[in-house]
Amino acid sequence: MLSNRSFLEHEIPYRQLDKLGISKKSILALNKDxxxxxxxxxxxxLLKMEVEGDGKTYIFLGKLRMSREPxxxxxxxxxxxxxxxxxxxxxxxxxxxxxxLRHGLILKKNVYDEFNKKTTYYAQLDGETNAILKVRARDVxxxxxxxxxxxxxxxxETLRNGMPVQIDADGTPYTIGIxxxxxxxxxxxxxxxxxxxxxxxxxxxKVHPEExxxxxxxxxxxxxxxxxxSKLHIDMQYALDDxxxxxxxxNKNQGxxxxx
Numbered sequence: 001m002l003s004n005r006s007f008l009e010h011e012i013p014y015r016q017l018d019k020l021g022i023s024k025k026s027i028l029a030l031n032k033d034x035x036x037x038x039x040x041x042x043x044x045x046l047l048k049m050e051v052e053g054d055g056k057t058y059i060f061l062g063k064l065r066m067s068r069e070p071x072x073x074x075x076x077x078x079x080x081x082x083x084x085x086x087x088x089x090x091x092x093x094x095x096x097x098x099x100x101l102r103h104g105l106i107l108k109k110n111v112y113d114e115f116n117k118k119t120t121y122y123a124q125l126d127g128e129t130n131a132i133l134k135v136r137a138r139d140v141x142x143x144x145x146x147x148x149x150x151x152x153x154x155x156x157e158t159l160r161n162g163m164p165v166q167i168d169a170d171g172t173p174y175t176i177g178i179x180x181x182x183x184x185x186x187x188x189x190x191x192x193x194x195x196x197x198x199x200x201x202x203x204x205x206k207v208h209p210e211e212x213x214x215x216x217x218x219x220x221x222x223x224x225x226x227x228x229x230s231k232l233h234i235d236m237q238y239a240l241d242d243x244x245x246x247x248x249x250x251n252k253n254q255g256x257x258x259x260x
Contacts, residue, residue, distance in 0.1 A: 007039050007066050007074060016076045017064075019250055021050030041066060041183035046081060046128060048238065051246055058246065061238040063129060078250075079131040086242040088132045091123055101125035101132065104200040106162035106178045108137065122162060124180040127203060130242075133180040140185035146176055147188070159186070166193050 014024045030038065038044050046061040061081040066074055085101075087093055091109055093101070100107050107123040120137040142159050144151055147169035155165040164177030175196040179187035189196055240246075 006041070007068075009039075011066075011074050013066070013074055013076050016250075019051070020062075020064075020078065022047065022064075037183075038064065038066065041068075043079065043181060049078075049080075051250060053246060053250075058240065058244065059238060060240050061129075061235070063126075078246075079126060079129045079133075080246065081128070081236075081239045082130045082242050083236065083239045084242045085125065085130045085132060088123070088134060091121060091132070091134060093123070093132075097123075104203070106180075108160075108162045122178055122180060122185075124178070126181065130239075135180050135185060140178065143176065143186065147172075147174055149174075151176070164193060164196050166196075 009028075012024075012027065014027075017024070017027055027038075028035070030044070034044055043063040043065045046063060049060055049062050051058045051060075063079040065077045065079075067077050069075055085098065087098070090111055091097075092111075093107075093109075097107055097109070101123060102125060104125070104127070109121050109123060111119050111121060113119070121134045122137055122140060123132055123134045125131075126133055137160070142151070142156050144156070146167060149167045149169050151159070151165070151167070155167075158165050159176065159178065162178055164175050166173055166175045168174075172190065173192045173195075175189045175191055175193055177187055177189075177196060178185065189199060191199075
């Protein structure tokens with residue numbers, strides 16, 4: 001049985017992709033591992049996109065993910081590369097909360113509407129695009145068993161609060177934590193909590209070399225290598241200013257379902 005986040009080839013929203021300047025041929029020609037990730041609800045790497053709006057042509061880099069609507073339809077979620085991180089209109093984050101995200105940490109926040117109804121969100125910064133990912137906490141299913149190890153109530157509560165937990169599976173340490181870039185909403189890393197923190201630091205350094213200048217090169221150690229390969233630098237020529245809103249240009253035709 002297909003999971004709620006698995007998609008069939010005929011479900012790929014080609015019309016919406018076309019609005020982004022991405023053809024059916026080019027999406028199906030993606031590396032098989034990348035295409036497999038896309039077909040199971042994961043993000044693609046940065047792809048070049050093109051959108052017409054307000055009499056202008058916007059060319060930018062961005063990631064794509066498919067998501068399934070409650071009634072079974074498929075929508076396309078776009079993370080454009082931006083020069084800075086725009087605040088989320090629903091979360092309305094303050095500076096300490098933004099700084100929390102900049103450190104690669106998960107933020108859990110309650111948001112109240114005009115009727116004082118509460119919705120709890122997880123938020124996470126995608127370092128490659130400067131986008132804030134947010135998911136309703138109730139939509140992330142905390143696992144009860146990982147690697148045949150029961151996740152007890154105390155650990156589950158820690159996970160629900162956005163903090164990773166470490167388990168031992170037959171002498172091998174694993175760390176579980178919320179990760180909104182994963183289709184499941186969480187990640188299982190072979191390693192300790194220190195390895196988890198090091199992985200977050202390494203990922204941030206690789207996409208933001210201008211802040212560190214060095215990156216963790218050895219997956220199994222702490223050897224640093226000077227960042228000299230220009231290919232590791234993200235081309236900010238194709239980054240949108242944070243105040244450019246593509247929603248209207250992408251969704252002006254009835255039936256389109258593209259989320260920014």
